[in-house]
Amino acid sequence: MTELARPTAKRLQRPSWRDSRLVAGVLLVFVAATLGAKAVASADDRVPVWAAATDLVAGDRIDAASFTRVDVLLGDGSVPYLSADAPAPTGSFVVRDVRAGELVPASAVGSPADVDVRRVTVRADSASTAGLARGSRVDVFVTPKAATGSDAEPPRTTRLIEAAGVATVSTTTGGLGANATTSVQLYVPAGTVQDLVEAVDGDARLTLVPVAGSAGGGGA
Incomplete structure (x- = not known):
């Protein structure tokens, strides 16, 4: 009686670096890591500046409650704003109106002589x-x-x-x-x-x- 051929079991092979699916997966991980790094770097580019805590009117004397610190991302060539890396210039004066929440331009703050x-x-x-x-x-x-008087204009x-x-x-x-x-x-x-x-x-x-x-x- 003739014996039937027995199927030969194939051994699983480790995926080669030439496998297109492996290459695509590696590329996806690389792209995701690059985008994440750029997002973190962009967030790190934010700088602290002072914003008006309330409506400031030209002539107001600046005190500790006049400003609040915010971290913002400023583009190239933007208006120079008052940096919050230094303490608020208490005792100085506002020389132009600044609305509540508006970033304070450096030119909006001056000395008593500027008022x-x-x-x-x-x-x-x-x-x-x-x-x-x-x-x-x-x-x-x-x-x-x-x-008074009848002839008064x-x-x-x-x-x-x-x-x-x-x-x-x-x-x-x-x-x-x-x-x-x-x-x-x-x-x-x-x-x-x-x-x-x-x-x-x-x-x-x-x-x-x-x-x-x-x-x-x-x-x-």
Whole structure:
């Protein structure tokens, strides 16, 4: 009786480096490792800079609460921002408005000699102060007190100051149904302080008109 041929078992062989699947796997691992290394290197390129912790108005004195540190990735040729590698420049002054959360340009900080505004408190009617907030910009219009006498000409309203910065707004309500009084601290150009004080002392009526595009000023 003839014996049937027995199948010969094949031994498993270790994959050769010439195996296309092995080469593809190695390449995938290499690409993933390269991309991960680039991502880590990119994150390491972030630098610490100071950002405004609140709305800063030109004329504000910088204190410990003015800034907050953030780490950002800056592109080539970007605006030079105030580095947080050094302590915040407390005691210096803001020389241009910086909104809350905005990175602080190095050019926005200066010495007292760089500040050309003074803080003046004025009272204005509640209608013209509605919606104003710290950081708003307003034009200040002055209407002198009407002169007495039948032949006196009516007072003429003029714009005294353009785009004054608002530092604070405070409204107090009088007792027994008295009308509310609104006091506004303005950063006024040094050259117009005397004219504004004289207008206030002369009982002139002040009207604050928000500048379009500023905080509380509406659209442009």
